[in-house]
Amino acid sequence: MLWVKAFHIIFVASWFAGLFYLPRIFVNLAMVAPGSVAERDRLLLMARKLLRFTTLLAVPALALGLWLWLGYGIGRGPASQGNGWMHAKLAVVLLVIGYHHACAGLLRKLADGSCRKSHVWFRWFNEAPVLLLLAAVILVVVKPF
Secondary structure, X not given: OHHHHHHHHHHHHHHHHHHHHHHHHHHHHHOOOOOOHXXXXXXXXXXXXXXXXXXXXXXXXXXXHHHHHHHOOOXXXXXXXXXXXXXXXXXXXXXXXXXXXXXXXXXXXXXXOOOOOOHHHHHHHOOHHHHHHHHHHHHHXXXXX
16 A cells, blocks of 8 residues: 555645646746747747646656555545545645646647736746645645644
């Protein structure tokens, strides 16, 4: 079980690294001057590759998490038995998946030129995975309920 936990943590950390950096590329894309085609194309290529790689990291992170939860029974049982933290963590995981999906949608809009969000909006959007990771770690380590 410790090997599964270790690899789960490694893949989650790697997945989040991608989710931290991808919106930073979006900030730069939102700031590209009109007519800077080469810069825009380079940033779009970087974003596409990072999204693909981040998605590949998410799959084993989620699979190993499911293995820990269903295979080893970590956090299973009713919330009344002190497993409420797992219910909350699963909600956080769903939010992270939603954020990942939102990044993919924003990249499509940035690529086709239909995204009208400002670099300031993307700077705020970039803070969400930090808060989600903070919540997940506190729930797993502290198990507040």
